[in-house]
Amino acid sequence: MFREPWEAQAFAMALALHARGLFTWPEWAATLGAEIKRAQAAGDPDTGETYYRHWLKALERLVAEKGIADEQTLARYYNAWDHAADRTPHGAPIELRPDDFE
C-alpha cells in the first residue's frame, strides 16, 4: 500500500503515461531497475521503503528522455511550487499561480 499520497500520485502517473503509450513496460522496468542500482551504489539500503523514490526518479528520467520536460523545466516548476507553499497559510490548500514562477 502507499504510505504517503505522493507515492500514489507517482504510481498513477506511470500507469497513465504507459496507457498513453509514452513508454513500454520493458522500457519502464529497465529505467526503474537502473535507478534502483544507482541508488544502491550510492548507499541506499534498498529495503523497499525507498521504492517510490526510485519510481519517481525513473519517471523524471523518462519524461526528460522523451522530450516532455528537461531538468530545467522540472526545476522551474519545483521552485514555483515551493514558492506557492511558502505564501500559503498553513492548513489552506496549496495552489499554483502564475506569479509563483516569477
Added chain:
Amino acid sequence: MADHDHDHHHHDEHGSELSETQLRVRALETILTEKGYVDPAALDAIVETYETKVGPRNGAVVVAKAWTDPAFRQALLADATKAVAALGHISRIGDHLVAVENTPERHNMIVCTLCSCYPWEVLGLPPVWYKSAPYRSRAVKDPRGVLADFGVALPKETEIRVWDSTAETRFMVLPMRPAGTEGWSEDRLADLVTRDSMIGTGLARKPGEINQ
C-alpha cells in the same frame, strides 16, 4: 534542483511546507497535466482503484475457480492473461501473465530481481518486503531459507522453482488446494487463498486456519 536550497531561508512559520519529494511530484504532475499527458481526475481514479478495488482478492477468486473448474485451470495455465481477462471483472494491465502451478513435486515462488515487477491486476500493490533487496537477491540464491523465514517448511524432495519476473512476463503462483475442502464453494475456497500463497512465500490456508 541545485538552486532550490538557497531560497529556503525565507520560510516563516506561517507558510506551508512541502517536502522535496512532494515538490518534485507536484512539479511533474503540473507539467504533464499542462501538456495534456495526464488528467488529474484520471490519476485519482487510478489511485482509488488500486487502494480499494484491486487486491489479492482478485487473485484469490482466480485460484478458487481454477481449483473447482478443470477447464478454467487448463485455460489459466495455458494463457493466464486471456483466462483472467475472460473472467470479466479484472482489467488487464501488463502483457504476459503466467500462472505457475504448485504440485507435491514442485513449489513455485516469484520475484523480480531487477526492479519489482508484480502481477498488479491479480495481487494489487506489492508488499514492502517484495520490493526489498534482501528478498530480491535471496529468493534466487536461497529460496528454502526465504521460505523458512516465512514459516514455510517443504519436504526435502520438493523442488523449488523461482520465477524471475520481467516487464514482459509476470507470474502468479497457483497454490495447491488444501485437503479437506471437498465440495466447498468458490467463494469459501477464495478465503483460503492468501496473497503470499500466490507469490509462493506461503501456502493456502487450511480449513482450520480461518476464522469462521
